[in-house]
Amino acid sequence: MGKVLKKLICRIADFVVEFLNLSLDSQKYFENFLSGDTPEVSFEISEQDIQFEINAVNGKCTRINAELTAALRKFAYWMLDSKAFLLHSSLIEVNGTGVCFAAPSGTGKTTHTRLWQQLLGDNMTIINGDKPIIRFFEDQKYPIGYGTPWCGKERYG
DSSP states (O other), X not given: OOOEEEEEEEEETTEEEEEEEXXXXXXXXXXXXXXXXXXXXXXXXXXXXXXXXXXXXXXXXXXXXXXXXXXXXXXXXXXXXXXXEEOSEEEEEETTEEEEEEOOTTSSHHHHHHHHHHHHGGGEEEEESSXXXXXXXXXXXXXXXXXXXXXXXXXXX
């Protein structure tokens, strides 16, 4: 394993999350989410977690992708108790309303997102290209969609 960043504190979907033992290569994926706040939850990413992700896809992923997926898996399971969930979709905002394109990988979520952007121009914002978080709040009628570091190979977000 390369150099390890002992701790990385991020604000993701208004949760302050600490990831322990991520490689320095992972930090670039989280740079827009860094926070100096006190974390409310901490996840340690172990070599065993990384190997689990590599084995889950029969070795057909990079080590960095396995590491990022391990961090995502731990965070996603924790969120379920917090009225939030990860949605495999592309999330855009149009005039204050979120719209998700949800479909299996390779179906064309990114293509549809680009087409909507061409059509709507500045009236549309890409929130996340692959794995937004949807979060419910007691005092709000509708859920809120958030961008995440896990925003697809195009890095839309």
